[in-house]
Amino acid sequence: MARVHIKGRDGIELDIDALPGTALMDALRDANTGVEGTCGGMMSCGTCHVYVQADWLVRLPAKSQDEADMLEAIGEIVPVKPTSRLSCQIAMTEELSGLHLEIGPPT
Ligand code: FES
Numbered sequence: 523m524a525r526v527h528i529k530g531r532d533g534i535e536l537d538i539d540a541l542p543g544t545a546l547m548d549a550l551r552d553a554n555t556g557v558e559g560t561c562g563g564m565m566s567c568g569t570c571h572v573y574v575q576a577d578w579l580v581r582l583p584a585k586s587q588d589e590a591d592m593l594e595a596i597g598e599i600v601p602v603k604p605t606s607r608l609s610c611q612i613a614m615t616e617e618l619s620g621l622h623l624e625i626g627p628p629t
Contacts, residue, residue, distance in 0.1 A: 571626030
């Protein structure tokens with residue numbers, strides 16, 4: 523398991539476990555963090571938006587153009603930052619244990 527440290531929309535911080543080989547979005551959704559993942563990881567809903575702690579960004583796989591386009595689209599309704607990622611596009615690995623992030627606002 524990979525441990526992920528989360529700051530929720532209510533400001534409360536908690537740790538959850540994510541199964542390596544699955545999408546980060548799945549663990550966030552299953553832990554009732556407010557992440558919905560309504561499109562199932564197809565990059566068409568933006569409900570899995572998170573802000574990754576800056577020092578973890580370089581350890582994540584690079585954003586695809588489709589992910590960047592979806593983030594740009596949700597930027598019309600919520601703040602999108604350089605640290606924004608779609609959690610459905612982050613495949614968990616043991617190496618990502620310790621990842622820190624904040625759940626994005628509802629889209
Ligand atoms: S789950 Fe829909 S964009 Fe990530």
